[in-house]
Amino acid sequence: MSVSSLSDAESSPCPLPRGPGGEDVEEKVCAVCGDRATGYHFHVLTCEGCKGFFRRSINKGVRFTCPFARSCPVTKAKRRQCQACRLQKCLDVGMRKxxxxxEEALQQRRALRGQRRLARGPPAGLTAEQQELIDILIAAHQRTFDSSFSQFTHYWPAVRLYVPSPRAQSPPPLPDGPAEDVLPDVFSMLPHFADLSTFMIQQVISFAKEIPAFRTLPIDDQISLLKGATLEICQIQFNTVFNAETKAWECGQHCYTIQDGALAGFQQIYLEPLLKFHISLKKLELHEAEYVLLQAMRLFSPDHAGVAQRDVIDQFQEKVALTLKSYIDHRHPLPGGRFLYAKLLLLLTELQTLKVENTRQILHIQDLSSMTPLLSEIIS
Structure with a gap:
C-alpha cells in the first residue's frame, strides 16, 4: 500500500469552495447529523463526531438497541440520544465498515506521517516582524530589569515586633546590634517588602515605556494596562532569579524565601500557591525571549479595567501570542518545547488568580499603603 493510500484510507480532505474574495461559498454538512463536515470519512461526507462514533461502534462490535421504533431523529443536538438509530443512519448514508x-494500520500510518515530517526538514523560522518584536522586548527588558538588584536600596527602618508571651509582661529588650542581627520572630519584613515592591514596580513601568506599541496608546490606557498587569509582570520577572532547588529568590546580595513573605504579613493561602507557581514556571526552563513575550502578553491585555482602545490592544496581544507560539515551535528544543505553549497559558491563568489574592492581602496589611504610594496607586 502506498503512503498516500494509507493516509487516505479512512478520510480524505474536503476543502470548502471559495469565492473570489476568499470567503466560504457553501458550508459542507455531515450526511448523518447535519453538523459541519470536515471531510469524507469512510466514503461519506461527515463531521468528526460521527466519524469517531462509527469507528468505535464497529471496532467494539456493540449491538445497540433503540427503546422506541428505530425512528429517532439524528441531528447535531440529538445525535447522542439514540446510538442505535445513529449507527443505522451511518450505514444508511453509505459509511463503509x-x-x-x-489499530496496527493506524499506528503504521502515524509512523509514516512522522517520517514525512522529518523528510520535509525543520519548519520555517520566525517572520521578520516576529523577530523584530522579540528584539524590541528583549532590549526593553535588559535596559530596565536589574537582575543583580544592585540599584535596589532599602530605605525603611527595621520594625521590631512584640510577640506576647504568657511569661512576659513587657516587650523583650531590643538588642544593641544592627537590624540584621535581630531574630526572625521579632523582625518584620514589611518595610523591606515595601521598598522591594516599589523598586520592581518602577522597573515594570520603565519596561512598558520602552515598547513603541505601548507609547502610542493614550495615557489613560497606559495607566490602565499598568494597573492591571504590573503585579503579574513583577512575578514573571521575579521568576528569572528564582532557584528551584533552594526555593529562594536570589537577588544579588539579597535572598528571599517564602518565610520572608510571612514575616511581611502575607498569609499561607497566598504564599503556598505562589511558591508552587514559581517552581512550575522555573521547571519549564524558559528562554529570555519567552519570558519577555509572557510579560508583553500580560501587559497588552484588553481585559484590564478602564481600557478604551480595546481592539488595538487585543490585536497587539494576539501578535505577541502568535510570536510566542512560533518561537516555541521553532526555537525551543524538544522535549521541553512539547505542550509548552499550553502549559504557559495555564500558568498565566494561575497568575491572575494569585494577583487577586495578592491584592486582597496587600489591602489588609496595616500601613503598607502609606509606606508605598506607588503600590497603593497600582492596586487602587
Missing part, C-alpha cells in the same frame, strides 16, 4: 483501519 470495510474502510475502518485496524
Amino acid at each position: 470495510d474502510m475502518i483501519m485496524s
Whole structure:
C-alpha cells in the first residue's frame, strides 16, 4: 500500500469552495447529523463526531438497541440520544465498515506521517516582524530589569515586633546590634517588602515605556494596562532569579524565601500557591525571549479595567501570542518545547488568580499603603 493510500484510507480532505474574495461559498454538512463536515470519512461526507462514533461502534462490535421504533431523529443536538438509530443512519448514508483501519494500520500510518515530517526538514523560522518584536522586548527588558538588584536600596527602618508571651509582661529588650542581627520572630519584613515592591514596580513601568506599541496608546490606557498587569509582570520577572532547588529568590546580595513573605504579613493561602507557581514556571526552563513575550502578553491585555482602545490592544496581544507560539515551535528544543505553549497559558491563568489574592492581602496589611504610594496607586 502506498503512503498516500494509507493516509487516505479512512478520510480524505474536503476543502470548502471559495469565492473570489476568499470567503466560504457553501458550508459542507455531515450526511448523518447535519453538523459541519470536515471531510469524507469512510466514503461519506461527515463531521468528526460521527466519524469517531462509527469507528468505535464497529471496532467494539456493540449491538445497540433503540427503546422506541428505530425512528429517532439524528441531528447535531440529538445525535447522542439514540446510538442505535445513529449507527443505522451511518450505514444508511453509505459509511463503509470495510474502510475502518485496524489499530496496527493506524499506528503504521502515524509512523509514516512522522517520517514525512522529518523528510520535509525543520519548519520555517520566525517572520521578520516576529523577530523584530522579540528584539524590541528583549532590549526593553535588559535596559530596565536589574537582575543583580544592585540599584535596589532599602530605605525603611527595621520594625521590631512584640510577640506576647504568657511569661512576659513587657516587650523583650531590643538588642544593641544592627537590624540584621535581630531574630526572625521579632523582625518584620514589611518595610523591606515595601521598598522591594516599589523598586520592581518602577522597573515594570520603565519596561512598558520602552515598547513603541505601548507609547502610542493614550495615557489613560497606559495607566490602565499598568494597573492591571504590573503585579503579574513583577512575578514573571521575579521568576528569572528564582532557584528551584533552594526555593529562594536570589537577588544579588539579597535572598528571599517564602518565610520572608510571612514575616511581611502575607498569609499561607497566598504564599503556598505562589511558591508552587514559581517552581512550575522555573521547571519549564524558559528562554529570555519567552519570558519577555509572557510579560508583553500580560501587559497588552484588553481585559484590564478602564481600557478604551480595546481592539488595538487585543490585536497587539494576539501578535505577541502568535510570536510566542512560533518561537516555541521553532526555537525551543524538544522535549521541553512539547505542550509548552499550553502549559504557559495555564500558568498565566494561575497568575491572575494569585494577583487577586495578592491584592486582597496587600489591602489588609496595616500601613503598607502609606509606606508605598506607588503600590497603593497600582492596586487602587
